Amino acid sequence: MEKGEDKHEEEQDQVVNPWEVTAKDGGKIDYDKLIDKFGCQRLEEPLVDRVQRLTGRPPHVFLRRGVFFAHRDFDEILNAYEKGKKFYLYTGRGPSSEALHLGHLVPFMFTKYLQDAFKVPLVIQLTDDEKCMWKNLSVEECQRLARENAKDIIACGFDITKTFIFSDFDYVGGSFYKNMVRIAKCVTYNKVSFLEAFSVLYTSGDFTFAVVQAAPSFPSSFPHLFSGKDDLRCLIPCAIDQDPYFRMTRDVAPRLGYHKPSLIESSFFPALQGETGKMSASDPNSAIYVTDSAKVIKNKINKYAFSGGQDSVEKHRELGANLEVDIPVKYLSFFLEDDAELEHIKTEYGAGRMLTGEVKKRLADVLTEVVDRHRAARAAVTEEMVDAFMAVRPLPNMFD
Amino acid sequence: MVLQELGIKFEQYDHPAVLTVEAQAKYVGDKGGGLSKNLFLKDKKSRFYIVSALADTKVDLKVLSQRLGLGKGGIRMAPEEALGQLLQVPLGCVTPFALINESASYVSLLLDKEFKTQPHCFFHPLSNETSISVQASDLDKFLKSIGREPSYVDLEANPPVGKDQPPDLAILVPSGTIDIPDAPENSTPSQAVSEKSFPVQKKCTPASVDSVKSAKPSSADPNAKDKPNNAAPQPNAFAESRLFVDEILKKTTELLLSELTEDVAKQEALANSVRKHLAPDLQNLTRTFCSLLQVMFKNTAYTQGFYAGSNCQPKRL
Numbered sequence: 001m002e003k004g005e006d007k008h009e010e011e012q013d014q015v016v017n018p019w020e021v022t023a024k025d026g027g028k029i030d031y032d033k034l035i036d037k038f039g040c041q042r043l044e045e046p047l048v049d050r051v052q053r054l055t056g057r058p059p060h061v062f063l064r065r066g067v068f069f070a071h072r073d074f075d076e077i078l079n080a081y082e083k084g085k086k087f088y089l090y091t092g093r094g095p096s097s098e099a100l101h102l103g104h105l106v107p108f109m110f111t112k113y114l115q116d117a118f119k120v121p122l123v124i125q126l127t128d129d130e131k132c133m134w135k136n137l138s139v140e141e142c143q144r145l146a147r148e149n150a151k152d153i154i155a156c157g158f159d160i161t162k163t164f165i166f167s168d169f170d171y172v173g174g175s176f177y178k179n180m181v182r183i184a185k186c187v188t189y190n191k192v193s194f195l196e197a198f199s200v201l202y203t204s205g206d207f208t209f210a211v212v213q214a215a216p217s218f219p220s221s222f223p224h225l226f227s228g229k230d231d232l233r234c235l236i237p238c239a240i241d242q243d244p245y246f247r248m249t250r251d252v253a254p255r256l257g258y259h260k261p262s263l264i265e266s267s268f269f270p271a272l273q274g275e276t277g278k279m280s281a282s283d284p285n286s287a288i289y290v291t292d293s294a295k296v297i298k299n300k301i302n303k304y305a306f307s308g309g310q311d312s313v314e315k316h317r318e319l320g321a322n323l324e325v326d327i328p329v330k331y332l333s334f335f336l337e338d339d340a341e342l343e344h345i346k347t348e349y350g351a352g353r354m355l356t357g358e359v360k361k362r363l364a365d366v367l368t369e370v371v372d373r374h375r376a377a378r379a380a381v382t383e384e385m386v387d388a389f390m391a392v393r394p395l396p397n398m399f400d
Numbered sequence: 401m402v403l404q405e406l407g408i409k410f411e412q413y414d415h416p417a418v419l420t421v422e423a424q425a426k427y428v429g430d431k432g433g434g435l436s437k438n439l440f441l442k443d444k445k446s447r448f449y450i451v452s453a454l455a456d457t458k459v460d461l462k463v464l465s466q467r468l469g470l471g472k473g474g475i476r477m478a479p480e481e482a483l484g485q486l487l488q489v490p491l492g493c494v495t496p497f498a499l500i501n502e503s504a505s506y507v508s509l510l511l512d513k514e515f516k517t518q519p520h521c522f523f524h525p526l527s528n529e530t531s532i533s534v535q536a537s538d539l540d541k542f543l544k545s546i547g548r549e550p551s552y553v554d555l556e557a558n559p560p561v562g563k564d565q566p567p568d569l570a571i572l573v574p575s576g577t578i579d580i581p582d583a584p585e586n587s588t589p590s591q592a593v594s595e596k597s598f599p600v601q602k603k604c605t606p607a608s609v610d611s612v613k614s615a616k617p618s619s620a621d622p623n624a625k626d627k628p629n630n631a632a633p634q635p636n637a638f639a640e641s642r643l644f645v646d647e648i649l650k651k652t653t654e655l656l657l658s659e660l661t662e663d664v665a666k667q668e669a670l671a672n673s674v675r676k677h678l679a680p681d682l683q684n685l686t687r688t689f690c691s692l693l694q695v696m697f698k699n700t701a702y703t704q705g706f707y708a709g710s711n712c713q714p715k716r717l
Contacts, residue, residue, distance in 0.1 A: 116691075154699070157691075157692045157695045157696070158695070158699075159695055159698065159699070160698065160699040160702045160703065161698070161702060340677075341677075373689065373692065377692055377696055380696050380700065382700075382703065384703050384704070384706075384707050385699060385700065385703040387703075387706075387707075388699075388702060388703040388706040388707070391706065391710075393706075
């Protein structure tokens with residue numbers, strides 16, 4: 001992600017869309033402004049409390065810390081749930097690289113929690129077609145990457161009796177394609193041309209793609225799962241940069257006779273070097289990868305994690321750390337489960353009584369644990385398991 | 401009341417509830433005789449003791465611990481829950497008379513020999529709102545009637561304890577441990593009473609005690625492949641992990657602290673602090689790791705079934 005080195009004369013506003021995320025003048029992403037601009041709603045504490053009450057368990061750390069901070073119609077999902085009406089989850093990944101980093105895992109970790117807490121089924125779309133179009137990759141390579149990524153996704157702990165993973169190359173066709181065409185008919189060039197503003201439209205495939213990502217929001221796209229359940233609602237956990245796609249989908253839904261899909265949106269997992277944008281798979285030092293060893297993690301954090309601490313120990317003890325820009329504290333707020341401990345660290349570090357080294361060490365421990373656990377689970381995923389997750393099969397116990 | 405049936409002479413004084421010896425003194429302090437202070441104690445192996453002494457007798461828990469053969473700092477005040485569960489009395493009401501309850505069968509009683517020097521002594525019956533004065537010999541009558549041999553001890557003595565001098569009070573250590581799980585998921589506190597229902601203060605050394613613990617997860621190692629509760633609903637997994645973690649923490653902190661400091665109060669404070677900080681962490685760790693293992697096993701089993709199902713040959717006719 002670039003820092004504020006724009007050559008433009010006018011003030012460059014922050015840019016957030018599915019292809020690019022940059023903050024204004026190399027600062028931080030202004031999420032409040034984003035919510036205003038996009039027109040979604042803030043996920044306030046009463047809603048989090050409601051989730052706790054309905055699910056009978058403590059809300060996920062991402063909810064408590066405001067990582068998932070915005071939504072569209074999540075309250076509708078909860079209203080229906082209260083009345084005994086379930087829903088299904090839909091999330092996805094664009095398999096552009098084999099290496100997954102922690103930022104990629106965030107939506108999946110949250111989705112797993114949602115699946116467990118609400119006891120609902122989940123469909124996961126691997127957009128190998130999109131990556132094939134966008135990146136300089138062959139069809140076969142994208143399919144291979146999709147399967148490899150599927151293993152890491154499965155390692156997050158999804159329940160095979162409630163989860164259907166599919167790749168576009170494998171699954172598009174039949175009822176799914178019929179929905180794509182129905183959607184396409186509603187989406188005129190005007191609607192899709194908003195994409196042009198991002199200067200990213202080059203081939204005809206780019207039009208179709210928006211539609212491919214929209215189709216899983218409708219239950220009839222999965223007749224082997226939801227046949228006869230046209231009334232079933234859909235909840236989409238995603239990063240907020242995906243909002244434009246789903247705005248379009250929500251627009252189309254009523255015209256096709258479906259509920260608008262609800263969204264629950266997360267902020268970006270910042271890169272190690274600072275909160276100017278999101279992690280990039282192309283720069284290995286901007287992120288902690290799930291294949292990193294404990295030594296590598298420790299090293300990356302020590303060398304590259306942007307610190308909000310002061311230059312010298314004396315100055316630090318006097319002024320304290322700048323928690324706004326400090327990356328280790330930010331990362332801890334994602335992965336350190338203990339609220340009390342995080343509070344303690346923030347207080348002490350912010351007052352200058354705790355040093356950067358200590359915070360970084362704690363972070364290294366926490367992340368190593370996350371990565372180790374993931375690796376262990378990943379080792380248990382076989383090719384047959386991937387086949388089973390991706391098989392077009394009924395899921396009779398998906399609401400149990 | 402039991403005492404009358406036994407033909408025991410006693411005087412009964414009712415008063416507002418009192419929680420301390422000083423408060424009790426306000427109401428019955430002028431009636432002659434000795435006020436008693438009663439301590440409810442617990443050792444590291446979950447064995448319980450009532451130490452009943454004259455209010456003025458100095459009771460040193462460190463010394464007592466050594467004389468019982470529990471090492472230094474092996475004994476401390478019992479937790480509040482134990483009071484209710486074992487003695488069935490409210491706070492501030494520890495009394496030898498509580499041994500009338502079945503639940504207290506494995507609680508050992510140490511009586512101050514100084515009681516015998518008093519014309520009569522004050523104890524609470526089973527309530528804070530009454531004090532009764534009885535003679536020491538009558539207290540003995542009561543104890544024998546419930547199958548207890550009264551044990552009078554010189555509580556202020558401090559005999560050396562070492563290789564050639566065995567702990568002189570070791571015979572007063574109870575033969576059974578009692579577990580007080582505090583998890584609300586357990587409907588009944590489990591007791592160690594497996595054999596006979598009647599307590600006997602028999603000769604025993606601390607080493608030969610059976611410990612009968614409450615139901616614990618079978619695998620002590622969270623990394624073990626066999627996870628007990630595959631089909632159990634979620635709440636059980638939480639309860640188990642909590643008990644499991646509490647056990648680990650209890651053992652670890654007790655061990656650590658006995659090495660670190662002999663100050664019982666400090667130990668208590670440190671133990672609580674450690675428990676408070678570690679327990680949620682460990683519980684989360686256990687829960688998330690165990691639940692991840694659970695789901696991976698489920699997935700593996702399903703996959704194998706799926707593979708078998710999709711590759712099976714049609715029946716040959």
